[in-house]
Amino acid sequence: MSEAKTRINKDFTNAPMCLSGRGVTRVFTAGRTRTVAVDHVDFDFHVGEFVSIVGESGSGKTTLSKMLLGLLEATEGEIQFMGKPRDISTGAKKREYWKGIQAIFQDPFSSYNVFHKIDSVLLDCINMRGGKNLPKDKKIEMMTEACSFVNLKFAELTNKYPFELSGGQMQRLMIARIFLLKPKILLADEPTSMVDACSRATILDMLLDLRDETGMTIIFITHDIGLAYYISDTVYIMEHGKFVEFGKADEVIINPQAAYTKRLISDVPKIHEEWDLSTVDLKAAE
Amino acid sequence: MGKIMLEVRDLKTKYITRFHEDVYSVDGVSFTIEEGKSLGVAGESGCGKSTLALSVLGYYFPPLHYRSGEIIIDGKNISGMDPDTVRRTILGTEIAYIPQAAMNALNPTMKIIRFIEDVIHVHDPKAEKAAIREQAEARFAELGLPREVLDKHAVELSGGMKQRTVIAISTILSPKVLIADEPSSALDVTSQKMVIKMMRELMEKGYIKSMMFITHELPLLYNVTDDIMVMYAGQIVEKGSAKEMVFDPTHPYSHGLMGSILVPEEGTRGTTLTAIPGTPPNLKKPPQGCRFAERCKYAKPECRYTGIPERFFGENGTRMYRCLMGVDELKEVYSHE
Numbered sequence: 001m002s003e004a005k006t007r008i009n010k011d012f013t014n015a016p017m018c019l020s021g022r023g024v025t026r027v028f029t030a031g032r033t034r035t036v037a038v039d040h041v042d043f044d045f046h047v048g049e050f051v052s053i054v055g056e057s058g059s060g061k062t063t064l065s066k067m068l069l070g071l072l073e074a075t076e077g078e079i080q081f082m083g084k085p086r087d088i089s090t091g092a093k094k095r096e097y098w099k100g101i102q103a104i105f106q107d108p109f110s111s112y113n114v115f116h117k118i119d120s121v122l123l124d125c126i127n128m129r130g131g132k133n134l135p136k137d138k139k140i141e142m143m144t145e146a147c148s149f150v151n152l153k154f155a156e157l158t159n160k161y162p163f164e165l166s167g168g169q170m171q172r173l174m175i176a177r178i179f180l181l182k183p184k185i186l187l188a189d190e191p192t193s194m195v196d197a198c199s200r201a202t203i204l205d206m207l208l209d210l211r212d213e214t215g216m217t218i219i220f221i222t223h224d225i226g227l228a229y230y231i232s233d234t235v236y237i238m239e240h241g242k243f244v245e246f247g248k249a250d251e252v253i254i255n256p257q258a259a260y261t262k263r264l265i266s267d268v269p270k271i272h273e274e275w276d277l278s279t280v281d282l283k284a285a286e
Numbered sequence: 287m288g289k290i291m292l293e294v295r296d297l298k299t300k301y302i303t304r305f306h307e308d309v310y311s312v313d314g315v316s317f318t319i320e321e322g323k324s325l326g327v328a329g330e331s332g333c334g335k336s337t338l339a340l341s342v343l344g345y346y347f348p349p350l351h352y353r354s355g356e357i358i359i360d361g362k363n364i365s366g367m368d369p370d371t372v373r374r375t376i377l378g379t380e381i382a383y384i385p386q387a388a389m390n391a392l393n394p395t396m397k398i399i400r401f402i403e404d405v406i407h408v409h410d411p412k413a414e415k416a417a418i419r420e421q422a423e424a425r426f427a428e429l430g431l432p433r434e435v436l437d438k439h440a441v442e443l444s445g446g447m448k449q450r451t452v453i454a455i456s457t458i459l460s461p462k463v464l465i466a467d468e469p470s471s472a473l474d475v476t477s478q479k480m481v482i483k484m485m486r487e488l489m490e491k492g493y494i495k496s497m498m499f500i501t502h503e504l505p506l507l508y509n510v511t512d513d514i515m516v517m518y519a520g521q522i523v524e525k526g527s528a529k530e531m532v533f534d535p536t537h538p539y540s541h542g543l544m545g546s547i548l549v550p551e552e553g554t555r556g557t558t559l560t561a562i563p564g565t566p567p568n569l570k571k572p573p574q575g576c577r578f579a580e581r582c583k584y585a586k587p588e589c590r591y592t593g594i595p596e597r598f599f600g601e602n603g604t605r606m607y608r609c610l611m612g613v614d615e616l617k618e619v620y621s622h623e
Binding site for chain 1: 445475480506508510549552
């Protein structure tokens with residue numbers, strides 16, 4: 001238990017900056033309607049920090065994550081990567097940027113190309129890291145290591161297709177990919193919402209191991225504040241495209257200031273305190 | 287002791303795959319639910335929770351097949367009944383079901399009121415449309431759903447609203463038993479709370495007499511249901527009241543499951559989650575002995591080949607578990623962790 005404590009309560013205020021943003025905004029327009037999905041947000045993610053972004057459906061979490069990944073352009077604002085303004089204006093620069101940032105998505109079933117075998121999924125990662133000319137034995141050794149990191153056996157997976165695995169196994173294989181790629185930043189968008197509680201514990205544990213082993217920054221996007229509390233160093237709470245509160249996980253969740261944070265916490269079923277259902281007004285909704 | 291609403295005795299069902307192999311997905315499950323009570327079913331993916339729901343419902347369409355056992359709803363035995371007869375006479379009035387992806391169950395071309403007419407017309411073909419509307423409006427008002435929803439199409443509603451609408455539709459005939467299979471797992475926490483509140487109101491106002499709630503989210507079960515049973519590889523491995531199950535689990539599997547609970551409360555941070563290693567057994571050939579033996583930290587050699595009976599303990603023998611080890615013996619090993 002003491003080991004786990006030291007592993008999460010680190011101080012990151014003086015750590016070097018990894019990804020930061022000032023006034024990042026995204027507006028979607030359709031005809032005359034303007035939807036501000038992300039509204040002038042500022043953030044500083046440090047090297048090796050485990051950051052969670054928490055919010056309800058529609059709060060702008062996924063739009064923000066797409067901008068961070070460079071899949072969506074920001075309408076306004078600036079994003080800095082490793083202390084320099086991020087430049088992803090050309091295809092080649094984008095590919096270079098993606099060597100530094102990788103993602104795990106919510107649905108493991110749609111994250112794989114169904115025509116590619118597991119071997120080629122992992123080989124691609126090795127090739128991307130410049131290991132194209134390595135001898136075959138070395139490649140297999142690397143793949144075996146990556147699989148054993150996530151408690152999978154490479155010997156059992158080789159020559160299989162991704163759809164032959166269970167959801168939890170697929171998601172773990174996704175982490176094995178990240179282990180091979182060793183990006184500077186991992187963006188995990190609800191990676192545990194489609195697996196059951198038992199595999200969830202395994203996956204969270206692996207993410208923490210991954211951070212400890214490679215020192216990467218992990219940005220974890222979730223709607224479950226309990227999860228965020230368990231796993232992260234820093235928590236950003238997002239409502240209607242804005243960060244309403246952010247800070248160390250302990251401070252934000254044990255002593256929330258914003259009304260929205262308080263509501264999110266009260267909405268999660270708990271086991272030591274009573275879950276107050278009287279605050280829900282069915283008629284007032286929508 | 288209240289009146290028994292649902293009684294299931296040694297229910298066994300199987301799937302037949304297209305290669306003519308049998309998969310024993312529900313294998314000797316027994317439980318009862320009394321009037322006004324709710325029962326939670328927990329367990330990991332693939333342990334047979336959803337199959338149990340379909341089996342209790344009498345939904346025996348291939349590949350699911352009935353093998354043996356009895357299902358008694360309020361004194362009426364429905365086991366072995368033809369699924370089409372079940373649909374016409376039992377579904378809706380005696381038992382109702384909310385599937386996992388209930389929100390996708392609504393036909394996008396139909397207005398909500400049409401679904402309600404459908405449900406009522408199956409049981410009473412002569413029911414007047416005006417009367418149905420009146421009944422639906424009254425029920426929607428009771429449950430805090432806006433009346434306008436009745437004239438909307440499914441696509442116009444948000445996820446949480448759709449889910450609540452589906453629940454209102456399936457319980458319109460006030461069934462005796464409601465089976466909810468992960469009704470809130472696709473929703474965010476706020477909508478989830480509203481769905482739960484609505485289900486509780488259904489119970490309190492007597493629109494449903496009892497409930498079986500299936501989910502893998504243990505903190506949710508703890509807050510919603512009176513009793514919890516834990517399922518593993520087609521069998522019930524432990525049963526008890528919600529409080530006993532969360533704070534004092536007996537079976538090694540339940541013990542492992544309860545160790546994976548995550549809640550935003552002081553003290554959860556920094557604790558180590560216990561993940562259970564390994565994968566569940568193949569149900570085409572269920573293990574001879576304890577089904578959990580392969581993954582159990584405390585398994586002894588005899589666990590692998592001895593059949594494990596259900597054992598009862600606690601006050602009035604209300605708690606059940608399935609393990610060779612005694613209660614005190616298990617407590618002893620847990621205390622050393």
